[in-house]
Amino acid sequence: MAKRRFLPALFLIVVVLLIIVAVLWWRENRSNDNPVQKVSATDEQIARGRYAARAADCAACHTVEGGGLFAGGFPMETPFGTVHGSNITPSADYGIGRWTREDFHRAVREGITPGGRHLYPAMPYNSYYMMSDQDLDDIYAYLMTRPAIDVPTPQNDLPFPFNQRFLMIGWNLLFQNKDPLPAVSSGDSELWVRGRYLTDVMGHCAECHTPRGMFGQMDLAQSLKGGTLGRFKAADITPSGLAERGWTPGDLGQFLATGTAPQGSAFSEMHMVVALSTQYLTKEDMTAMTTYLMGDKPPPPKVAQLTPGGDKGRAQYLNLCAGCHGVSGEGKPNVAPAMAGNATIRQGDATNLIASILDGLPEQAFPGNSNMQSMPGFARKLNDQQMAELVNYTRTTWGGLPGDITAAQIDALREH
Amino acid sequence: MKITTRPITLTINGKKQGPLDIAEGMMMIDFLNEYVNLTGSRLGCGQGVCHACVVIEDQPDGSSHETRTCITGAHYFDGKAIRTVEGHATINDKGEEVPSPVQQAFMDHYSFQCGYCTPGFVNAATVFIEGLKRNPIARDELEEAILKAMNNHICRCTGYVRYYEAVRDLVLKTPGLIRETKNG
Ligand code: FES
Ligand code: FES
Numbered sequence: 001m002a003k004r005r006f007l008p009a010l011f012l013i014v015v016v017l018l019i020i021v022a023v024l025w026w027r028e029n030r031s032n033d034n035p036v037q038k039v040s041a042t043d044e045q046i047a048r049g050r051y052a053a054r055a056a057d058c059a060a061c062h063t064v065e066g067g068g069l070f071a072g073g074f075p076m077e078t079p080f081g082t083v084h085g086s087n088i089t090p091s092a093d094y095g096i097g098r099w100t101r102e103d104f105h106r107a108v109r110e111g112i113t114p115g116g117r118h119l120y121p122a123m124p125y126n127s128y129y130m131m132s133d134q135d136l137d138d139i140y141a142y143l144m145t146r147p148a149i150d151v152p153t154p155q156n157d158l159p160f161p162f163n164q165r166f167l168m169i170g171w172n173l174l175f176q177n178k179d180p181l182p183a184v185s186s187g188d189s190e191l192w193v194r195g196r197y198l199t200d201v202m203g204h205c206a207e208c209h210t211p212r213g214m215f216g217q218m219d220l221a222q223s224l225k226g227g228t229l230g231r232f233k234a235a236d237i238t239p240s241g242l243a244e245r246g247w248t249p250g251d252l253g254q255f256l257a258t259g260t261a262p263q264g265s266a267f268s269e270m271h272m273v274v275a276l277s278t279q280y281l282t283k284e285d286m287t288a289m290t291t292y293l294m295g296d297k298p299p300p301p302k303v304a305q306l307t308p309g310g311d312k313g314r315a316q317y318l319n320l321c322a323g324c325h326g327v328s329g330e331g332k333p334n335v336a337p338a339m340a341g342n343a344t345i346r347q348g349d350a351t352n353l354i355a356s357i358l359d360g361l362p363e364q365a366f367p368g369n370s371n372m373q374s375m376p377g378f379a380r381k382l383n384d385q386q387m388a389e390l391v392n393y394t395r396t397t398w399g400g401l402p403g404d405i406t407a408a409q410i411d412a413l414r415e416h
Numbered sequence: 417m418k419i420t421t422r423p424i425t426l427t428i429n430g431k432k433q434g435p436l437d438i439a440e441g442m443m444m445i446d447f448l449n450e451y452v453n454l455t456g457s458r459l460g461c462g463q464g465v466c467h468a469c470v471v472i473e474d475q476p477d478g479s480s481h482e483t484r485t486c487i488t489g490a491h492y493f494d495g496k497a498i499r500t501v502e503g504h505a506t507i508n509d510k511g512e513e514v515p516s517p518v519q520q521a522f523m524d525h526y527s528f529q530c531g532y533c534t535p536g537f538v539n540a541a542t543v544f545i546e547g548l549k550r551n552p553i554a555r556d557e558l559e560e561a562i563l564k565a566m567n568n569h570i571c572r573c574t575g576y577v578r579y580y581e582a583v584r585d586l587v588l589k590t591p592g593l594i595r596e597t598k599n600g
């Protein structure tokens with residue numbers, strides 16, 4: 001008896017679920033045939049929009065090397081698969097040409113595009129949700145007056161079930177931010193308040209510099225304490241984390257403006273951030289950002305307690321590194337950064353140091369016509385033991401850190 | 417200032433050299449040019465960009481690769497085996513020097529003018545061809561592979577085309593470097 005009543009009920013549930021899924025799927029995949037928007041804006045508004053779009057670093061993900069500005073295509077590797085930045089030129093069929101001002105606001109702040117399609121949180125709406133109307137309007141005006149580039153955004157490479165966008169409804173229910181991100185420093189000056197907005201909202205720094213939980217959500221209890229998204233770890237950029245590695249607000253401002261500072265040069269994704277975004281900040285906004293990052297009363301930079309490194313490590317250093325970084329780690333302008341005082345060496349977690357020695361780094365240009373040469377990778381030249389000796393030599397000699405890196409840790413970071 | 421020296425021993429062009437007392441921190445290019453009178457390796461940029469100074473490092477497993485001697489200390493090579501541009505030509509039974517196939521190809525194609533970059537290119541092309549002997553590639557991968565193998569080398573004079581063509585022709589006429597595929 002029970003079984004006979006159970007079966008039709010189950011059938012009904014399955015049918016209802018299928019209908020819900022079908023409707024959700026349809027909402028995510030229908031095409032947008034709203035009218036094409038014509039936007040006109042004053043030169044001042046366009047200039048403001050360009051500035052705001054740079055502060056928000058839109059180009060990083062919405063432009064691919066060799067592609068048109070904002071025409072999309074940048075592949076962003078995530079633990080769930082590869083997501084591509086979309087075309088945000090005013091192209092009617094491939095871009096945002098049919099989006100109204102309100103559509104644009106909603107997409108940036110809530111991650112939902114016209115028609116109800118959900119964006120993945122690779123679009124940092126969980127940082128942008130506090131963006132001001134003024135900035136959004138300016139960016140909208142700026143983007144909508146750029147030339148339309150009619151290229152489709154490449155297909156994302158996400159396995160099932162992550163390729164089902166409607167799952168983001170659940171993700172948003174659980175993780176969508178409503179309140180400002182927790183402040184990482186203390187302050188109440190005007191600069192600090194502006195800096196908090198530039199850092200947490202526009203610059204969306206927390207997206208890379210905050211550890212993430214298993215669903216890819218930012219662990220806000222540890223905001224800006226360092227993230228682990230890619231091969232390189234995004235450093236701890238809380239005031240104590242920065243001071244620990246010798247940063248001062250002045251040096252930090254120099255780093256964000258030029259990509260180089262006594263503490264080293266920007267590499268990997270941070271190089272892109274400087275190139276596309278922070279170098280364009282006004283002096284005042286830069287001061288605001290570093291005021292927020294280090295607080296109204298910045299902690300003094302920690303003086304590293306240096307101890308001489310081991311002879312074997314020193315021999316490796318002289319053999320393979322000194323040619324560019326200098327015998328005493330003094331570096332060479334436009335060739336290689338100094339090792340003495342280098343913030344990457346002073347990072348307690350040696351991942352970035354080891355990964356850059358293993359893989360090498362590409363040549364990089366910096367604002368103001370300066371550059372750093374490419375660094376060769378030494379994965380083939382040094383075995384795990386030799387590399388551990390070298391890493392430990394740099395850690396004790398210039399990092400003020402224990403020389404406790406083991407061969408096994410090197411091996412774990414090799415790309416086998 | 418006290419200069420610390422340590423002895424090094426290595427094999428260059430099949431010949432054992434040393435032990436020689438060499439300052440720690442001396443770059444290999446200086447060792448080659450000044451201590452063993454092998455002046456064929458050229459110091460160009462001195463900072464790892466132009467690749468004029470590369471030598472061939474022979475690995476115990478039979479593979480070979482390039483190493484820049486301007487940014488690599490002499491002591492790195494302690495116990496290792498390398499080849500420099502002086503090690504390519506052979507002597508025939510009449511006692512004459514015979515250039516290696518790579519060297520001959522560069523001459524046939526007029527690949528160089530001033531020749532400053534040539535030792536580096538000879539070593540790069542030799543490493544490339546030795547790699548193909550171990551792992552032949554398909555014909556349609558050849559052009560890109562040449563580019564990848566030679567691309568780091570800078571030449572001020574010739575515009576690279578003649579180096580490139582010399583390597584391509586040599587690969588195509590040397591048996592065993594191109595993998596046979598279904599469509600030939
Ligand atoms: S001299 Fe060594 S790379 Fe230029
Ligand atoms: S032939 Fe003169 S630099 Fe190449």
